[in-house]
Amino acid sequence: MAEEKSILVCGELQEGIMTPLTLELLGVGRKLADELGEGLGLIFLGSGLNKVAFKEAVASGADKVYVMDNPLLKDYQTDSYVTIMDKICRKLKPGILLFGQTSLGRDLAPRLAFRLGTRLVMDCVELKIDPQTRLLMCTKPIYGGNAMARYVSEAKPQIATVRSRAVAPAPRDPSRQGEIIALEESFDPSIIRTRVVSRTEEKEGAGKRLETAEVVVCGGRGMGSAQNFACLEELARLLNGAVGASRPPCDLGWVHSELQIGLTGKIIAPAMYIGVAISGSSAHLAGVSNAKTIIAINTDPEANIFRAADYGIVGDFKKVIPVVIDTCRKLLPK
Amino acid sequence: MNMIVCVKQVPDPETPPKGFKIDPAAKRVIPPLGAALVINPFDENAVEAALRVRDAHGGKITALTMGPPDAEDVLRHAMAMGVDEGVLLESPAAEDFDSFVTAYCLALAIKKIGAADLVLCGREAADWNAAQVGPGIAELLGLPGVTLVKNIGLADGRLKLERVIPNGFEVVEVGLPALLTITNELGNPRYPTVKGVMAARKKEITKLSPQDIGADAARWGGGQLKLLDLFIPVQERKCHIFKAETVEEAAVGFSKKIIELKPT
Numbered sequence: 001m002a003e004e005k006s007i008l009v010c011g012e013l014q015e016g017i018m019t020p021l022t023l024e025l026l027g028v029g030r031k032l033a034d035e036l037g038e039g040l041g042l043i044f045l046g047s048g049l050n051k052v053a054f055k056e057a058v059a060s061g062a063d064k065v066y067v068m069d070n071p072l073l074k075d076y077q078t079d080s081y082v083t084i085m086d087k088i089c090r091k092l093k094p095g096i097l098l099f100g101q102t103s104l105g106r107d108l109a110p111r112l113a114f115r116l117g118t119r120l121v122m123d124c125v126e127l128k129i130d131p132q133t134r135l136l137m138c139t140k141p142i143y144g145g146n147a148m149a150r151y152v153s154e155a156k157p158q159i160a161t162v163r164s165r166a167v168a169p170a171p172r173d174p175s176r177q178g179e180i181i182a183l184e185e186s187f188d189p190s191i192i193r194t195r196v197v198s199r200t201e202e203k204e205g206a207g208k209r210l211e212t213a214e215v216v217v218c219g220g221r222g223m224g225s226a227q228n229f230a231c232l233e234e235l236a237r238l239l240n241g242a243v244g245a246s247r248p249p250c251d252l253g254w255v256h257s258e259l260q261i262g263l264t265g266k267i268i269a270p271a272m273y274i275g276v277a278i279s280g281s282s283a284h285l286a287g288v289s290n291a292k293t294i295i296a297i298n299t300d301p302e303a304n305i306f307r308a309a310d311y312g313i314v315g316d317f318k319k320v321i322p323v324v325i326d327t328c329r330k331l332l333p334k
Numbered sequence: 335m336n337m338i339v340c341v342k343q344v345p346d347p348e349t350p351p352k353g354f355k356i357d358p359a360a361k362r363v364i365p366p367l368g369a370a371l372v373i374n375p376f377d378e379n380a381v382e383a384a385l386r387v388r389d390a391h392g393g394k395i396t397a398l399t400m401g402p403p404d405a406e407d408v409l410r411h412a413m414a415m416g417v418d419e420g421v422l423l424e425s426p427a428a429e430d431f432d433s434f435v436t437a438y439c440l441a442l443a444i445k446k447i448g449a450a451d452l453v454l455c456g457r458e459a460a461d462w463n464a465a466q467v468g469p470g471i472a473e474l475l476g477l478p479g480v481t482l483v484k485n486i487g488l489a490d491g492r493l494k495l496e497r498v499i500p501n502g503f504e505v506v507e508v509g510l511p512a513l514l515t516i517t518n519e520l521g522n523p524r525y526p527t528v529k530g531v532m533a534a535r536k537k538e539i540t541k542l543s544p545q546d547i548g549a550d551a552a553r554w555g556g557g558q559l560k561l562l563d564l565f566i567p568v569q570e571r572k573c574h575i576f577k578a579e580t581v582e583e584a585a586v587g588f589s590k591k592i593i594e595l596k597p598t
Contacts, residue, residue, distance in 0.1 A: 103499045107481045110469035119559045122465050142462050144347050146354045147363050150563035193478035194508040201502035214597045257519045271597040282351045293595050304351050309573045313588045315581035327589035
C-alpha cells in the first residue's frame with residue numbers, strides 16, 4: 001500500500017462472526033475510501049480465527065483482509081495488541097485507522113495513538129472527508145451529549161473510534177473480490193504486563209436482552225427504589241420487551257449496571273422506548289436517540305425528556321403505570 | 335502505597351441540558367448561568383477507589399489537577415473526602431490544548447511528585463468526553479494500564495482488578511506500579527465530612543508551573559487536534575402530551591397509544 005493512503009478498520013468477531021459494529025465500520029470505511037480514491041483494509045487479531053469471517057469481510061467491502069492469528073492474541077490484552085498494531089501501522093501506514101467504541105476500542109485506540117505519536121477522536125457519530133484538505137473530520141458528542149464537536153488533525157494515521165449504531169452497516173455483495181493476507185508479526189511475550197484471570201459474562205442475561213429488544217422500558221432516579229422497578233418488569237413482560245435504566249438507579253444499586261443505557265452504558269435502538277421517571281439528561285438520551293418511538297412519563301413538565309420524546313404524560317408513574325399495565329392486560333393478546 | 339489521583343474541574347454535568355449555549359467565535363460551550371463547577375464525577379470515583387485502597391492497605395494519596403487557580407476547589411473536595419495532599423499544576427499557556435498536551439503535562443507532574451505505586455484517573459471527563467488522558471499518561475510513563483476498573487484488590491504487591499465488559503466483568507491481574515482508569519460501577523463516592531472539609535481548608539496545596547515540571551511546548555507542536563466546529567444538536571421530535579381531567583384518565587389514552595405503536 002502507498003504511504004499513508006488507505007483506510008484500516010480494526011474488526012472484532014463474536015463467536016466467529018463479525019460484530020454489527022464491525023459491519024458499520026466497513027460501511028463508513030468504504031464510503032471514506034471511495035471518496036478518497038483509496039483502498040479499504042480490515043484487520044483481525046486473535047487466535048483460531050474463523051476463515052469464513054475473512055470472506056465475509058471482503059463481501060462487506062474490504063479490499064484487503066489482514067489476519068494476525070497468534071495464540072498469544074487469543075483474548076484482548078493491552079500490551080500485546082498495542083505492540084502488534086504499532087508494528088502493523090508502521091508497516092502498512094494507513095492514513096485513517098478506525099475502531100469500534102467497544103471495550104477493546106476504548107482501551108487500545110488511545111494507547112496506540114500515544115504510541116504512534118498521533119491524535120485520535122473517540123465515540124464518533126459521524127465521519128466525513130473535508131474535500132479541500134482531504135482530512136478526516138470527526139464529529140462526537142461533548143458535555144455528555146449536550147453539544148457536538150467536530151475535529152480534524154494532520155497527524156497520521158488519523159484515528160477514530162465509532163459509536164455503535166451511528167453509521168450504516170456495509171451492504172453485502174458476495175461477488176466482491178479482495179485479498180486475504182496473513183500477517184507474521186512477532187513480539188516478545190515478556191511485554192505482556194496484565195493478565196485476564198477470569199471472565200464473568202451473562203450470555204443470556206438481562207443486559208444481553210436489552211441489546212436486541214424491540215421494546216425497552218427504562219427507569220430513572222425518580223423510580224425511588226429497587227422495589228419500584230418490579231412494575232416496569234411487569235410492563236416490559238406484557239410488551240415483550242426488556243427493562244433498562246439510566247445511570248442513577250445503577251449507581252444507587254437499585255438495578256445491575258448491565259442495564260445502564262447511555263453515553264457510558266449501552267446504546268440501543270429499539271422500536272419503542274418508554275422512559276419512566278427519567279429526567280432525560282443528554283448522557284442518557286445518547287443511548288436511545290435512534291429509537292423509533294420515544295415515550296415518556298415524568299412528574300416534571302419541564303423535564304428534558306419531553307423535548308426528546310414523541311409522546312408523553314405528565315404524572316406520577318405510580319398512577320400511570322398501573323393504568324398502562326391494566327390496559328395492556330385487557331387489550332393485548334395473551 | 336503511594337497513590338496519585340488525577341482530578342479535573344468541570345461544569346456540573348447534572349446541569350439541565352436546556353440553556354447550554356455555544357460561543358461560535360471562541361469555540362466554547364457556555365454552560366447555563368449559575369452552573370456550578372465540580373469535580374469530574376468519574377474522577378470522584380477515582381478518589382473513592384484510592385480511599386478504599388488506603389482503608390484496606392494504608393498509604394498516602396495525592397490529588398493532582400491541571401487548571402486555573404480556581405481548580406484548587408476540586409483538590410479541596412478530594413482532601414475533604416480524605417485525600418492527604420493536593421497539587422495544582424498551572425495549565426500551559428497554549429491557545430487550546432488537546433488530550434495529548436494534558437496527558438503529557440500530567441505525566442511530567444506525576445514524575446515530579448515521584449514515587450507513585452498507583453496512578454488513578456477517571457475514565458473520561460464530563461466536559462470534553464475525550465477518554466484519552468488516562469491511557470495516554472500510562473503510555474507516556476511506560477506504565478501498564480487497565481481501563482474501566484470497578485473494583486481494586488491488592489495482595490502480595492499485585493493488583494487484582496474487576497474490569498467492566500459488556501454484560502459482565504473480567505478479573506485482571508497486574509503488578510505495581512500501574513495506572514487504572516475508574517468507572518462509575520465502582521459505586522458512589524463517600525461524602526466529605528464536616529471535619530474533612532475543615533481539615534482540607536487548612537492544608538497547603540503545592541503549586542507547580544509548566545517550567546517546574548520541564549514541559550516543552552515543542553513536544554506538542556504540530557498535528558494537534560483542531561476543533562473545527564461546535565454545535566448544539568437540534569431536537570427533531572415533537573412531543574404529544576396526553577392530558578385529561580385526571581392523570582388516570584390521561585393514562586388511558588396514553589396506554590392505547592403504546593398498544594397501537596407496539597411492534598408486533
